[in-house]
Amino acid sequence: MATIEIAGVRHVYELTAPTTFPHALVFVHGWLLSRAYWQPLIERLAADYQCLSYDLRGFGQSHAISSQEKAEAEARDLALNSSNATNGDGSLYSPTAYARDLQCLLQELNISSAWLIGHSLGGTIALWTAQQMPQSVQGVICVNAGGGIYLKESFEQFRAVGTQLVKLRPRWLPLLPLVDLWMTRANVARAIARSWGRQRIVDLAIAHPEAALGALLDSTTETEINRLPQIVSQLQQPVYFLAGDKDKIMEPKYVRHLASFHPLFQACGENAIEIPECGHLAMLEQTDMVAEQIRAIVTQYK
Numbered sequence: 001m002a003t004i005e006i007a008g009v010r011h012v013y014e015l016t017a018p019t020t021f022p023h024a025l026v027f028v029h030g031w032l033l034s035r036a037y038w039q040p041l042i043e044r045l046a047a048d049y050q051c052l053s054y055d056l057r058g059f060g061q062s063h064a065i066s067s068q069e070k071a072e073a074e075a076r077d078l079a080l081n082s083s084n085a086t087n088g089d090g091s092l093y094s095p096t097a098y099a100r101d102l103q104c105l106l107q108e109l110n111i112s113s114a115w116l117i118g119h120s121l122g123g124t125i126a127l128w129t130a131q132q133m134p135q136s137v138q139g140v141i142c143v144n145a146g147g148g149i150y151l152k153e154s155f156e157q158f159r160a161v162g163t164q165l166v167k168l169r170p171r172w173l174p175l176l177p178l179v180d181l182w183m184t185r186a187n188v189a190r191a192i193a194r195s196w197g198r199q200r201i202v203d204l205a206i207a208h209p210e211a212a213l214g215a216l217l218d219s220t221t222e223t224e225i226n227r228l229p230q231i232v233s234q235l236q237q238p239v240y241f242l243a244g245d246k247d248k249i250m251e252p253k254y255v256r257h258l259a260s261f262h263p264l265f266q267a268c269g270e271n272a273i274e275i276p277e278c279g280h281l282a283m284l285e286q287t288d289m290v291a292e293q294i295r296a297i298v299t300q301y302k
Helices: 035-045 067-082 095-108 121-132 151-168 180-181 192-208 209-219 221-232 250-258 285-301
Strands: 002-005 008-013 025-028 050-056 114-119 137-143 239-244 274-277
Touching: 002 095, 008 035, 008 095, 025 035, 025 121, 025 180, 025 209, 035 050, 035 192, 035 285, 095 121, 114 121, 121 137, 121 209, 121 221, 121 239, 121 250, 137 151, 151 209, 151 221, 180 192, 221 250, 239 250, 250 274, 274 285
Parallel strands: 025 050, 025 114, 114 137, 137 239, 239 274
Antiparallel strands: 002 008, 008 050
16 A cells, blocks of 8 residues: 555555556546455456556545645635536536546556546546546546436435435444445345455445545536536547446446447447446456456457
8 A cells, every 4th residue: 555645635546566568457446435346356457467546535545635725626616606617627526626636646656558447436537537638548447337317316316315325324333233244235236245345334434524425416417427428429549338237326228328429339339348247346246257358358459
């Protein structure tokens, strides 16, 4: 584990040794998770690819915000409100803000060529980063990530449930007996190891409330959802989507919908790959299969 400051905010990351492969694999985790969930996958890939994983600001072991940045953000928000701006770019926890963090991280670590692999919200961040860094980002692989259709009632319910989850979670949640067993079955096709259930509880409990709410609300606005297809259609890099066939959070039909905006989709969805017996945590549920897909994709473009 190493640390680095991005815009005055301490970020935690892990970087494996360089290999002969010319591009690094950069892993971006999803909402209320951390870099930990990529480790089984990285263990299978690190011998052949340099792998970077990190905690998004406000999640895992990364800090949320510096005092100076908070003051600057408040000033930006004031200016945006006064000009009736509504694009959310002044937020510290929007996908574009997290993409700027990732851009800085890659520059600080001298990673000039990378494939971005993002899970759920991390997939959105990866897509934004690819747009911001077209010469450095060679391609994107979205895992359990898709969308691009704003369903008002569904998103309002999702935001309401997520908000209550963040606001009402107790810090002592990880101390409750057997609560980790519940998390071994939540949003997955088959139960995952109990150690991962505990990890999910810990990450839920320690996520910074401002970051958790900000990331949830800023990434699920109607404007943000409708931007995704535009971004995907404009990307010149290859973009692939891995969907869990039993994912109830991001159903395969929504993954295919977003994938269809990229030229690789063509008529038969060549860039949308369905993982069998898999829910919303493909990197844990079907680690070997996901590793095989990543290898097959990135070696095409070496």
